[in-house]
Amino acid sequence: xxxxxxxxxxxxxxxxxxxxxxxxxxxxxxxxxxxxxxxxxxxxxxxxxxxxxxxxxxxxxxxxxxxxxxxxxxxxxxxxxxxxxxxxxxxxxxxxxxxxxxxxxxxxxxxxxxxxxxxxxxxxxxx
Amino acid sequence: xxxxxxxxxxxxxxxxxxxxxxxxxxxxxxxxxxxxxxxxxxxxxxxxxxxxxxxxxxxxxxxxxxxxxxxxxxxxxxxxxxxxxxxxxxxxxxxxxxxxxxxxxxxxxxxxxxxxxxxxxxxxxxxxxxxxxxxxxxx
Numbered sequence: 320x321x322x323x324x325x326x327x328x329x330x331x332x333x334x335x336x337x338x339x340x341x342x343x344x345x346x347x348x349x350x351x352x353x354x355x356x357x358x359x360x361x362x363x364x365x366x367x368x369x370x371x372x373x374x375x376x377x378x379x380x381x382x383x384x385x386x387x388x389x390x391x392x393x394x395x396x397x398x399x400x401x402x403x404x405x406x407x408x409x410x411x412x413x414x415x416x417x418x419x420x421x422x423x424x425x426x427x428x429x430x431x432x433x434x435x436x437x438x439x440x441x442x443x444x445x446x
Numbered sequence: 447x448x449x450x451x452x453x454x455x456x457x458x459x460x461x462x463x464x465x466x467x468x469x470x471x472x473x474x475x476x477x478x479x480x481x482x483x484x485x486x487x488x489x490x491x492x493x494x495x496x497x498x499x500x501x502x503x504x505x506x507x508x509x510x511x512x513x514x515x516x517x518x519x520x521x522x523x524x525x526x527x528x529x530x531x532x533x534x535x536x537x538x539x540x541x542x543x544x545x546x547x548x549x550x551x552x553x554x555x556x557x558x559x560x561x562x563x564x565x566x567x568x569x570x571x572x573x574x575x576x577x578x579x580x581x582x583x584x585x
Contacts, residue, residue, distance in 0.1 A: 329491045329492065329493070329501075330491070330492040331489050331490065331491050331492070331501065332489075332490050332492060332498075333487050333488065333489060333490070333504070333513075334465050334466065334470065334487055334488035334489075334490060335487050335512075335513040337490075338466055354466070355464040355465060355466040355467055356464070356465045356466065356488075356490070357462055357463070357464050357465075358462065358463050358465060358499075358500055359460060359461070359462045359463075360460060360461045360462075360463075361499075371499055372463070372499055372500035372542065373497065373498075373499050374490060374497070374498040374499060374500070375462060378464060417496075417497065417498060418496060418497075423492055423496070424492075
């Protein structure tokens with residue numbers, strides 16, 4: 320295999336190696352852990368026959384009792400006692416687009432995921 | 447090929463999916479409708495332009511062991527599967543082109559017997575049970 324072949328070889332990473340990794344911004348602030356990877360159907364593949372599942376970004380948040388009770392996944396609308404509990408226990412779950420990653424995740428090391436600094440109004444929240 | 451043969455229906459272009467929630471641990475069903483294991487992991491390919499896409503689903507005991515934290519055993523198990531069946535494709539890896547639909551179940555264009563979840567059963571059948579006198583009379 321030539322050097323060019325090595326350079327052109329695709330880098331693969333497993334979903335499980337991304338889940339749970341720490342998420343820090345470019346300034347080193349901790350923002351939680353990777354909870355999920357969001358993909359979007361991006362039309363057919365280059366061969367024209369298959370849909371392509373393109374990675375859109377990472378879902379991340381702080382793990383805790385709220386997450387274990389499932390309060391991170393969906394917004395709690397009521398009754399008021401549950402919304403209060405969700406507000407008390409549940410940290411926000413956020414989304415960052417894949418192109419906001421400062422560097423590509425290393426497949427072999429569970430190093431923190433580094434993302435761009437948060438915009439003035441913060442990262443996009445999902446719940 | 448019909449539109450429904452795409453992993454994700456073309457009519458739902460733009461559909462988003464959270465992989466850990468909507469794909470991981472879901473049931474795989476083979477072309478005959480038989481249960482063929484679970485989605486134990488998902489392989490993402492990082493493109494040179496910085497983007498990434500789903501390239502394959504991974505299924506099998508070695509993959510699951512590695513994901514559950516038993517990395518050395520899991521990787522050894524996956525190596526053994528490849529050593530024992532060197533002439534075959536790596537059966538733990540299901541390329542996305544072999545995936546027909548992704549819904550509550552994942553339908554693939556493969557036979558359950560060809561996947562790693564049935565690897566031990568297949569190997570024992572070929573190398574042990576198949577040599578017992580009379581075994582060839584039983585399908």
